[in-house]
Amino acid sequence: MTTNEIKSSKGADCIFCKIVSKEIPSSIVYEDDKFFAFLDNNPVVKGHSLLIPKEHYVWMHEAPDELIAETFITAKKIINLMIKGVGCDYVQIEIIGKDVPHFHVHLMPRYLNDNLPQLKNIQYENDEEIKTFASKIKNTPM
Ligand code: ZN
Numbered sequence: 001m002t003t004n005e006i007k008s009s010k011g012a013d014c015i016f017c018k019i020v021s022k023e024i025p026s027s028i029v030y031e032d033d034k035f036f037a038f039l040d041n042n043p044v045v046k047g048h049s050l051l052i053p054k055e056h057y058v059w060m061h062e063a064p065d066e067l068i069a070e071t072f073i074t075a076k077k078i079i080n081l082m083i084k085g086v087g088c089d090y091v092q093i094e095i096i097g098k099d100v101p102h103f104h105v106h107l108m109p110r111y112l113n114d115n116l117p118q119l120k121n122i123q124y125e126n127d128e129e130i131k132t133f134a135s136k137i138k139n140t141p142m
Contacts, residue, residue: 014056014100014101014102015100015102016050016052016056016100016102016104017056017102019036019038019052020036020052020054026038026039027039027130027131027133027134028134028138029049029078029081029134029137029138030049030051030074030077030078030081030137030138032074033054034053034054034055034067034070034074035051035052035053035054035070035074036051036052036053036054037049037050037051037052037074037078037107038050038134039130039133039134040106042121043121043122043123043124044108044119044120044121044122045108045109045110045114045116045122046086046109046122046124046129046133047082047086047088047108047109047133047136047137048106048107048108048109049078049082049106049107049108049137050104050105050106050107051071051074051075051078051104051105051107052102052103052104052105053067053070053071053103055067056102057102057103058101058102058103059097059103060095060097060103071103071105072105075093075105075107077142078091078107078137079091079093079107081137081138081140081142082107082109082137083109084140084141085136085137085138085139085140086109086133086136086137088109088110088111089110089111089112090110090112091107091108091109091110092106092107092108092110092119093105093106093107094106094108
């Protein structure tokens with residue numbers, strides 16, 4: 001994606017906004033009135049999810065401070081769901097920013113002994129495994 005494409009992108013053309021409105025289906029792991037989280041289509045680990053504010057902001061620095069604070073409080077909730085539901089030891093957080101122009105936080109379940117020197121794309125065994133991972137996170141009691 002070029003800089004001009006990022007700058008000109010509007011909420012209406014945004015893939016993540018379409019995922020929030022459910023125009024594009026996703027494997028939902030969390031939803032409340034302000035935030036939405038779903039399994040990443042290009043995972044680097046199983047359970048790799050993206051947390052986004054429902055409101056469209058291209059960059060984190062454009063979002064109001066309160067929303068940024070709430071984003072990380074929500075990330076903490078989902079991390080706890082992942083630890084309980086998926087059984088990971090911790091969750092790696094990344095904000096990269098340029099791949100899809102809608103502010104999002106990567107949440108990647110990790111294991112202390114996973115010995116991943118570098119995160120590379122992985123694939124789920126099948127659609128059933130995708131559903132299982134989404135459900136393990138989504139349906140874990142808080
Ligand atoms: Zn958007």
